Amino acid sequence: MSLARSAHPTAARPRESGDPTTDSRLRGNERTLASAKRFLLRHPGVVRLGVVILILLVWEISARWLINPLFVSPPSRVLAGLGSVLTTEGVPAALRLTFFELAVAFAISVVIGLALGLAIGLQPFARRSLLPVVLLVYGLPQITILPLFILFFGIGAASKIAFGVTHGVFPIVITVVAGVQNLKPILLTSARSMGASRWQILRWVIFPHMIPSFFAGMRLGMSGVLLGVLLAELYVSTAGIGYFTTMFTESFDPTKLFGLIGMLAAMAIVLNEIVRRAEIRFSRWR
Amino acid sequence: MASRSEKAQRLASRAVQIGLLLAVLVLWYLATNFWGVNRLLLPNPVAVWHQFIEVLRSGAFLPDLRVTATEFAVAFTLATSSGIMVGYFVSRSRYWVRVLEPLLAGIFSIPIILFLPLYVLFFGLGLESKIALGTTISFFPIVLATIAGFSNVDRVLVTAARSMGATNYQLFRHVLLPAALPVIMGGLRIGFTIALLSILGSETIASLAGLGHHIVELAENMDMARMFAYIVFVVLMVALLNAVVSRLEARGRRYR
């Protein structure tokens, strides 16, 4: 694999034109180059950071000099403008409300998803009858009924939470069912042979077995909740986040628009990361 | 374990499923006809059925379907070609896989639909913003699957092919590609679904035409029966597309 060469096309060149009379200073350079190369090879994260910086740089340059400033704002200006986004009246409240909606929708999704998943997964008959229904409903484009949610629940938090739950609950149900299902029969047999009661089997065998898939489900559920809540937030243009994105768009204020969306993206990243950490933590034995 | 009782169980499962569907329809019918649920919130199923037939017969759905289908076709084509190409080139170096894969996966974990307002600002309310967003969203699962597919090919297979004297091209054509294809197909499948959903979604949120836009328009005019008819239409379309794609996918990975 020629990864070293493709990663650092210049690094290997001095040696090729190898000249025995090269002075020691150049050889020193060569050594530092070689050790830099080794460092980068061992730390791909540094190069990854470099790629991100490069992208930001291209964005900065093109936004400053190449693209109409009505449409795109350079990252430096977005960063500097974050304060003005937060001081726009109503924005902090809208962000707080969105966070609240995400948290509530996620909690409801987890509770319902776990209960439904266990109810369906533990009963072979229920699984065979109801899992196809769950999968079918999950596969439908729920986005088409978003307007209905707003009609039913209004433009406030309720509709957004409800829409978030419909997106978050299915992946949790499905992974919990799968988690209960793929338990190795030998583990049940072995527990039975040691005299475990039904409750003990649930508590000590099925439940711990299910934990990793439950957390994986929670991660997918979190993605779903984020999608559902943010879709609903963006859809309702008369209140909350949607109001501000529409306003910033219509007033051609890309700095504030980028800033607001950047903050929401950061919120999403943090929430995703919390769930992902929890998943790693509770799946240690794997 | 007896097949007779197995057959009976399968029938019972079917019965539960059909019963569930019937229960929903009956409840819906009762709620709108006898329990006085506001027709402006929930239209009568019979009225929805009539509207559905009307929409199908008149072909009123065609202009919006054309818009949505165009957006989807362009976006999915762009995402597929760019995703597979970028994925293949990244996968050629283990080092660059380690550099770029976490970055791509990280971006993919953000709900990209968030960026819709930026796309609208940049590309306007027309087809372009939907195409751009659909392409962006479906690019990620495709590129990630391509990277995973090519970089996880069993080394033993590569060594075996090399030992039999395979050239680089032969190695790609007969070992790498067939080994990676099922994984790539999985990525295409996900990309397909979320491209469709994000295009419908962005039509719902901000647009001038398309099926998603039409549903919103009907909702704003409180034309509930027709709106439900359109929802049923879109849901059936997507279900049909999904079934077709599943069939294709199953054929593609038959040897597994």
Add this chain to the structure above:
Amino acid sequence: MSVGGVAVCIKNVSHQFGEAGDAQYVRALADTSLDIVRGELLCLIGPSGCGKSTLLNVMGGLTQPTGGTVEVAGRPLRGPRPREIAFVFQEHALFPWNTVAENVRLGMLFQGVPQAEREKRAQRSLEAVGLADFAGHYPGQLSGGMRQRAALARALSLETDILLMDEPFGALDEQTRMVLGEDLSVLLARTEKTIVFVTHSLGEAVFLADRVAVFSARPGTIKKIIRVDEPHPRKPDFVTSEKFTALRNELYELLHDEIRKAMTEPARKRDGGGGAA
């Protein structure tokens, strides 16, 4: 080191999976009778799918036979008797989310052994199998051989009179099974347990068993019982003795035709019946 008396009495046991005429219909056991003497180590050996594991599950009360009766300690068996019978299964019967020590303690917890007693017995049985230093490891961190030692420790900690082992070393490599076999023989010489041990390996059967019950191809039944007169613990040089070779050859003769017979059956039938191995 027979203690005498019958620990398990199997009378005319037969078992079938599914019903006659079904696709999955399998006659796993046909009219099998066997007395297992208290304190002996009996090996069940036979071709794949001959029903030896089924018989073991029947003895443990995990499977209700479709015909015949089983008595354990003089009482008819109707279900698992965890206080009298412990199992060691093939690989992967440890709970992967629990450490080795937690796995051992869990079996006792199922039976309501008090906490302090659990600790003591877990410690003792882990020491007996030489795993005391690995009590805090997860099964996934151990080699196959160590995992099976842990499974054995779990079974020993239950302090049952009867130990049923279902190809416990089946997934291990030849050299590891040799070492584990020697250790098992040493360990068992010190206890008075009645042990039934299912295996595929001729050498393992001769090395470990007081008696070897040879199964016929399916529907399985016991074709012959061979006695191995050699005191426990058995030493490695037993393997190279003429007695060992003669017994092994005798087993080979008995099994050879049965294995051929089993292999010409269609594959689906041999795999059918969920655990009829």
